[in-house]
Amino acid sequence: MTKHAIMCSLVLMLIILTHARSRRPCPGSEICECLSKNKTTSVFCNGDNIRHTIYFEQLPDDVDKLHLEGFLFTNLSSSNFPPLMHIKQVHFKDNEIVYTHPDLFENWSDLEELSFSDNEVQNTTELFIAIAVVLRQGTQNLQIALQGMRVAQLQDPEFISGNFSKIIALKFSRN
Numbered sequence: 001m002t003k004h005a006i007m008c009s010l011v012l013m014l015i016i017l018t019h020a021r022s023r024r025p026c027p028g029s030e031i032c033e034c035l036s037k038n039k040t041t042s043v044f045c046n047g048d049n050i051r052h053t054i055y056f057e058q059l060p061d062d063v064d065k066l067h068l069e070g071f072l073f074t075n076l077s078s079s080n081f082p083p084l085m086h087i088k089q090v091h092f093k094d095n096e097i098v099y100t101h102p103d104l105f106e107n108w109s110d111l112e113e114l115s116f117s118d119n120e121v122q123n124t125t126e127l128f129i130a131i132a133v134v135l136r137q138g139t140q141n142l143q144i145a146l147q148g149m150r151v152a153q154l155q156d157p158e159f160i161s162g163n164f165s166k167i168i169a170l171k172f173s174r175n
Contacts, residue, residue, distance in 0.1 A: 028058025
């Protein structure tokens with residue numbers, strides 16, 4: 001086998017291995033893709049700016065990271081999600097959120113990272129109240145990122161009082 005043939009074979013194997021790790025449709029879901037890597041399951045759901053929930057999507061039981069993009073959440077609450085999710089990271093990107101219910105992160109005590117970026121949120125105070133609820137439930141060492149959310153100031157006493165010791169990173173950018 002020539003040196004060129006060996007190199008071509010190696011490149012082809014690398015492409016195949018890289019593709020094997022790419023996202024695939026989650027079994028039982030029309031809008032979510034799953035990626036399992038290093039004992040971590042990431043789920044990427046795209047609402048195509050028409051969906052209001054992922055409640056009926058059949059997601060794996062071991063979801064660690066959940067990425068939600070392009071949803072129209074008129075009432076963002078725990079009822080939008082399948083029950084008993086033990087998510088460590090959740091990322092909301094480019095969603096329209098009209099109302100955020102205080103129970104949004106109810107039973108998500110494993111939450112370590114929460115990111116909202118480029119979402120259209122009508123009332124950020126409601127969002128901060130929902131974050132305060134998860135902090136009171138026992139979540140420790142939470143990282144929060146609010147990017148492109150037009151948050152002018154953080155003055156909600158529900159969020160501020162007693163919770164800063166549980167937040168290890170608070171990132172505001174493009175606000």
